[in-house]
Amino acid sequence: MSTGSRATWHFGRLARRSRGGRGGRSAASTGSAGRATSRSTASTDSESDSPPEQALITLGRAGFAARGLVYLVVGWIALMIALDHRANEADRTGALELIAGKPFGLVVLWFLVVGFAGMALWRAMMGLRPNLPDKEGAGSRLASAGKAVLYTVAAYTTARFALTGHASGSTNQQSTDFTSGLMQHTGGRWLVGAVGAGFVIGGALFVKRGLQKRFAKELRTGSLSASGRRRVLALGMVGNVARGVVAAGAGVFLIDAAITFDPARARGVDGTLRALASAPLGPVLLVLMALGLAAFGAYSFCEARWRRL
Numbered sequence: 001m002s003t004g005s006r007a008t009w010h011f012g013r014l015a016r017r018s019r020g021g022r023g024g025r026s027a028a029s030t031g032s033a034g035r036a037t038s039r040s041t042a043s044t045d046s047e048s049d050s051p052p053e054q055a056l057i058t059l060g061r062a063g064f065a066a067r068g069l070v071y072l073v074v075g076w077i078a079l080m081i082a083l084d085h086r087a088n089e090a091d092r093t094g095a096l097e098l099i100a101g102k103p104f105g106l107v108v109l110w111f112l113v114v115g116f117a118g119m120a121l122w123r124a125m126m127g128l129r130p131n132l133p134d135k136e137g138a139g140s141r142l143a144s145a146g147k148a149v150l151y152t153v154a155a156y157t158t159a160r161f162a163l164t165g166h167a168s169g170s171t172n173q174q175s176t177d178f179t180s181g182l183m184q185h186t187g188g189r190w191l192v193g194a195v196g197a198g199f200v201i202g203g204a205l206f207v208k209r210g211l212q213k214r215f216a217k218e219l220r221t222g223s224l225s226a227s228g229r230r231r232v233l234a235l236g237m238v239g240n241v242a243r244g245v246v247a248a249g250a251g252v253f254l255i256d257a258a259i260t261f262d263p264a265r266a267r268g269v270d271g272t273l274r275a276l277a278s279a280p281l282g283p284v285l286l287v288l289m290a291l292g293l294a295a296f297g298a299y300s301f302c303e304a305r306w307r308r309l
Contacts, residue, residue: 056122057309063119063151064307066112068300070095071239075294078273082286089270091171092154096161109162116155122309123148171250171268179254180263192266193258199251206244210237219306232306235299242292246272 073095077088088094096112099105127145157168168174182188182195209215215236221229246269253267253275267275276286 056118056125059114059118060122060309061118061304061307062111062115063117063122064115064300064304066115067119068297068304069099069108069112071293071297071300073098073297074269075290075292075297078286078290078293081274081277082283082290084283089172090273091269093167093171094270096158097167100161100165106162109158113155113159113162116151116158120148120151120155123151172266172271173268175250175254175266175268175271176263179257179266183258183261183263189258189261193255196251196254196256196258199254200248201251203244203246203248203251206247207241208244210240210244213237215240218308219303220308221306224306232299232302235295235302238292239296239299242289243296245289246293249275 070092074090074092077090077094077098080086081090088098096109099108099112102108123144127141127148161167179192182191185191213233213236216233219232221232224232249272250267250269253265253272257263257265273286273289276282276289279285
């Protein structure tokens with residue numbers, strides 16, 4: 001190889017190496033910039049909520065905790081019924097009465113008031129804001145608005161109980177009064193039957209949600225270990241199935257009341273659970289339901305910690 005050829009070959013190698021080095025440095029620089037942008041975006045996302053929105057989210061988390069406490073107490077009452085002990089009504093009214101009789105019960109009751117009110121405000125926000133993730137559909141926003149109304153009622157009745165010591169009546173009485181009132185109007189039986197069918201369908205959806213673990217997409221559990229995540233999902237699955245079974249059972253009683261034209265046959269949560277106790281293998285079924293409702297209470301605490309809000 002001549003001297004000129006060798007010089008040309010060495011120059012070509014140096015040029016290629018120089019281009020490669022610049023490309024590597026450029027790629028590294030781009031990667032660093034991408035990581036910096038990602039970190040900046042994450043930081044911006046975490047700080048994007050205004051102070052009022054952050055306060056509302058905190059109230060929403062308190063609402064999930066309040067719901068969890070009520071379901072834990074209802075599960076305990078259902079267990080006492082299964083074991084043939086004298087117990088309060090296995091519903092929210094019975095839970096409030098049981099809580100009120102304990103030390104610091106009044107403090108807990110006012111925590112429930114704040115939690116339910118916070119949940120109502122958060123649900124209302126979910127219903128009014130069309131730009132929230134996974135909440136673009138009108139049906140989803142309408143469901144959130146309906147839940148806001150229910151939690152507003154829960155906050156009001158709990159506050160009234162804390163102030164006066166008088167409950168608004170068990171869910172059994174409320175179901176009977178509701179059914180009786182509707183049946184006094186033309187087509188009332190059909191309306192009661194339609195409401196009962198709605199409860200059955202809603203209960204079936206809860207069961208499906210639990211079995212298919214659809215609730216998992218609402219959780220942010222990246223900080224949990226694999227075993228911790230499995231436990232949270234197990235609580236959610238069992239809890240949603242139990243909640244769905246109770247709702248469907250209450251719906252069946254409403255349909256029965258419509259068919260027989262007998263408002264007294266309507267049942268709330270307490271009546272549905274007590275009906276299980278009188279069925280074959282009733283105590284065993286009721287124990288399972290009690291554990292399931294308690295599981296939903298525990299899962300509600302998990303939502304208070306890890307739910308995407």
